[in-house]
Amino acid sequence: MSVINTDVEVTSNEQVAEETFALRFHSPSLAGQLLPGQFINIRVSDAVEPLLRRPYSISSVHGEECEILFSLLGKGTHILATKRAGDRIGILGPLGNTFGYEKDFGTAVIVAGGIGVAPFPHLTRVLQQRAIPVLTFLGARNANRVVTRGLANVHVATDDGSEGFHGTVIQALAAYLDSHEVDRPRLFACGPNAMLKATQAFAHERGFACELSLESEMACGIGICQGCPIERTEGERKYALVCTEGPCFDSHEIIFHEHHHA
Amino acid sequence: MNTSYTLGSMHLKNRVLVASGTFGYGNEAAPYTDLRALGGIVTKSVSWLPRQGNAPTRIAETPAGMLNSIGLANVGIDAFIAEKLPFLREIDTEIIVNIAASTTEEYIRILERLEGEEDIAAYEINVSCPNVKEGGLNFGTRCDMTETITRELRRRTERTLIIKLTPNVTHIADFAKSCENEGADAVALINTLVGMAVNFRTRRPVLSTITGGLSGPAIKPVALAKVFEASKAISIPIIGIGGITTWQDAIEFLLVGASAVQVGTASFRDPDAAVKIARGMETYCREEGVEDIQDLVGALHIDAGTAAPGFVKAREQEKV
Numbered sequence: 001m002s003v004i005n006t007d008v009e010v011t012s013n014e015q016v017a018e019e020t021f022a023l024r025f026h027s028p029s030l031a032g033q034l035l036p037g038q039f040i041n042i043r044v045s046d047a048v049e050p051l052l053r054r055p056y057s058i059s060s061v062h063g064e065e066c067e068i069l070f071s072l073l074g075k076g077t078h079i080l081a082t083k084r085a086g087d088r089i090g091i092l093g094p095l096g097n098t099f100g101y102e103k104d105f106g107t108a109v110i111v112a113g114g115i116g117v118a119p120f121p122h123l124t125r126v127l128q129q130r131a132i133p134v135l136t137f138l139g140a141r142n143a144n145r146v147v148t149r150g151l152a153n154v155h156v157a158t159d160d161g162s163e164g165f166h167g168t169v170i171q172a173l174a175a176y177l178d179s180h181e182v183d184r185p186r187l188f189a190c191g192p193n194a195m196l197k198a199t200q201a202f203a204h205e206r207g208f209a210c211e212l213s214l215e216s217e218m219a220c221g222i223g224i225c226q227g228c229p230i231e232r233t234e235g236e237r238k239y240a241l242v243c244t245e246g247p248c249f250d251s252h253e254i255i256f257h258e259h260h261h262a
Numbered sequence: 263m264n265t266s267y268t269l270g271s272m273h274l275k276n277r278v279l280v281a282s283g284t285f286g287y288g289n290e291a292a293p294y295t296d297l298r299a300l301g302g303i304v305t306k307s308v309s310w311l312p313r314q315g316n317a318p319t320r321i322a323e324t325p326a327g328m329l330n331s332i333g334l335a336n337v338g339i340d341a342f343i344a345e346k347l348p349f350l351r352e353i354d355t356e357i358i359v360n361i362a363a364s365t366t367e368e369y370i371r372i373l374e375r376l377e378g379e380e381d382i383a384a385y386e387i388n389v390s391c392p393n394v395k396e397g398g399l400n401f402g403t404r405c406d407m408t409e410t411i412t413r414e415l416r417r418r419t420e421r422t423l424i425i426k427l428t429p430n431v432t433h434i435a436d437f438a439k440s441c442e443n444e445g446a447d448a449v450a451l452i453n454t455l456v457g458m459a460v461n462f463r464t465r466r467p468v469l470s471t472i473t474g475g476l477s478g479p480a481i482k483p484v485a486l487a488k489v490f491e492a493s494k495a496i497s498i499p500i501i502g503i504g505g506i507t508t509w510q511d512a513i514e515f516l517l518v519g520a521s522a523v524q525v526g527t528a529s530f531r532d533p534d535a536a537v538k539i540a541r542g543m544e545t546y547c548r549e550e551g552v553e554d555i556q557d558l559v560g561a562l563h564i565d566a567g568t569a570a571p572g573f574v575k576a577r578e579q580e581k582v
Contacts, residue, residue, distance in 0.1 A: 003293045005534060043531065048479040048507060049326045053531060092294075092533075217321050219328060220530040222294065224286040226306075226332045227321035238314040239335070244290070257317070 004030055004040075007088045011065055013081070018144035019072040020115065021081050028064040030094060036123035037099035037213060037248045041221035042068075043090030044079040053092060055218050055243070057119035057190075060150050069147060071115040095221045096247045099123055099188055100211055101130070106184030109208075110136040111199050113169055113191025114145070119213055121150025123188060128152065135182065139169030139195065170198045177206070187251075189213065197256040210251035216242040231255040263547050264554040265540075267301070267522055269499055270422030270447035272356055272383040274301040274522060277555060278512065278540040281503055281526035282307055282360035282386060282426070283332065285536075287346040288353060294533035299540060302356035304524060305346070307388050309362050310372055312338035322459040322468040327480030327505070328527060329457050331471040334362050334391055339375055351381035358384040358424065362391060366411055373415050384421055387411060390428030390453035391475075402428040402453070405440050412444035424501065427451040427492075429481075433573060434488045435495035442496045450501040450524065451492060452485045478527040479505040486518050487571075493519025493560060494574045507535065509542025516558040 004027065013023040030040065041053035054076045056068040070077050083089065101108070101123060108127050110120050117138060127134050136154045140146045143163035148154045156164030157172035165172035169191075177185075187210035189199040196212045203210030216228035221243045229239035230246065233255055240246065240254070265276040279302040285291055288303050297303065315335025322329045337346065342359075350357045359382050363369040369387065376382055389402035389411060401407040412425055425441040427434055429452035438449045454475025459468040467473075485504020492500055502520030506512050507528040515523050525536035532538070547555055564570075 005294050005532065050323060051326055051328060051478050051527070051531065052323050090532075217319055217323075219321050219330070219527075220533070222533060223290040224284060224533070225321065225330070225530050226283075226315060226335045227330060229315060229318050229320060229335075231317075236312075 002029065002033070003093070005092045007090050010083045010087045010089060011085055013083050013085070016069070016149065017147045020069065020145065020147055021071075022059070022067055022069050022149070023080060023083060024062065024065045024067045025089060025091070026065055027091065030058070030091065031061045031064050031066050034058050034061060034066065034094050034122070035098040036101055036126050037119055038094040038096050039119075039221075039247060040091050040093030040095060041218070042080070043092075044076050050075045050079070052219050053090070053221065055095070055215075055221055057213070058094075058122060059118050060121040060125065069115060069118040092221060096243060097245070099213070099248050100186070101126055101132075103186065103209070105186035105209060107133045107135060107182050107186070109173070109182070109185045109187045110134065110151070111169055111173060111187055111189040111191070112136070113139045113195035114141070116189075116191030116195070116213075116215075117147055117151070119190055120188070124150060124152050133183070135176075137169050137173045137176070139172070139191065168198065169195065170202050174202065185209070187211070193256055200251045200256070203251050211248050212251055212254070214242050214247045214249065216247075218243055231257065263544065263552070264556070265544055265547070267556070269522070270384065271420060272302075272358075272422040274356055276301040276540045277516070277522040277543065278536050279304055279358065279501070279522060279524045280529060280536045281524035282388065284526040284529045287342075287350060289346070289349045291529065291533040295537050298354045299537040300355045301522060301540065302358050302383065303350065303353070304358040304360050304386050305342075305350070306336050307334050307360045307362035307391070308336055308339055308342045308372065309334060310339050310368050312336065312341065317470040319468055319470055322474070324457065324459060324476065324478075325480060327476055327478030329459055329469060329474035329476055330454070331469045331474035333471070336362075339372055343375070343379060347379060347381075356383040357381060358386050358422075360386045360388050360426070362388040366414055369411055370414055370418065373418055377419060377421075382421065384424055384447075385415070385419065386424040386426050386450060387415060388426050388453075390426055390430075399428055399430065402437070403431050405436055408437050409440045409444050412441050412446050416445035422447045424448045424450050426453055428453045429484060429488050430456050433491075435491050435573065438492040438496045438500070442498045446498060448499040448501055448521070449492065449496070450503055452481070452488050452504045455481055455484065477505065479507055481505045482511060486514060489515060489520050490518040490562075491571075491573050506539065507531075509539045509546060512539050512543055513546060513558065516555070517560070517562045519560045519562075521556075521559050
């Protein structure tokens, strides 16, 4: 594996749902080595404002191109949304660990909330190449925000009931599991911390293997700023760093607290 | 063209160091940059015992800057020597260990422990961390405490001794003077400015510690003024820190009186930033016909008759 810290060319940027975009860029070296769950840090502009890079999961790989999914949240994503084919962005990566897709399990159960769907198309493809069954539960605010590209066997839940199950993604998942036989499930979850916390509780209650891909404020992405701690359940060290020890954690490894607003 | 610099007993190949707390212990950034091209690496602060650091949220982006409240998270002296130092000593650059403590005795204990280890070129004493409850800023905002620590450490080491100063004081020059009087080889300034970020939606502070330390390009003008102020008051070298992101920034710090610089927050944006800055400074010197980069130190042109800022004038009168 070799690290990449360079400017790359944007090849396309299209709106795929309400306030949600899929941006592709050309990077054969990243495309050739990226594993499911890893992320990159993007510098959206040469200017010092906004100052920091932003972490993004790689959503999918297409030949020599990589795709990220993002929704409009703040300064960085608004600038990214203006990028057109031929524009350049700075990328640093690949960063972080990977999903435990090589572990022993029967069915991969993907649980995604909002833009937390981002890392799952790539994971889905790798799982399908390995002939592992995939079930996907996708929670969104409403029908206009549902992004299913690259996913398999998708069950949608919306907050307002405008598409699929009316309720949370966890309620949809519980209802499905109560009425279907699923062989040795392993949960892969990504989304807002409140959703991850609920997924963690649900998995522990039912005794399912579960891993959580975390989002965090991050300055560097490589472990030098120490800015992205998540509390660990045991061990001498109180915190793990999301950027280098994550972003994927076993659900038994970490503790969410009230002050996690993200 | 000469970019090297001798500071106390330490020989720097160039004027660019990476700042404490922004470069870990060197190993994390190693894949992204050529560590040998740095003048030196100032380590993440080392305390006697390991420190877990503050609860999240620890960082907040601000206009052209960022706030941090890491809380000196570090592995402690034993693990530093056993696990971090072996990697650092293999790098062909100077290693400056940054020391943080809550009491004068703890500073002494850490320094004495490190005296037994080879390949450490210098100590940078952190008397200016705004993010811990005990020690830190309490030392750095009291001249008498800064003096005591400098004196006690000076008598215990022949290695280069650098005191890192906080800008969160009325006259930073007074503190620089205290360090000079007690035998420090250099002062490094500035550490972060106390700042705060608020989320209007949740109506809560963004950081878990409410306030944090502001860094990045936003603080560069403050840092330039503080280095300028200190340079008028002392004759020991100053290491300039504060928002340095480009080689142009670094040259500006030399002009106002810094003999070397540290690159901090810029490394978060680009782990190769400090090396790019060092190379840029070299190119600038070559293009401008500067044979020794030392010629730029304090070479700021101020037209005759320009009224000096109040703080500088006050000190000059004092000297007379």
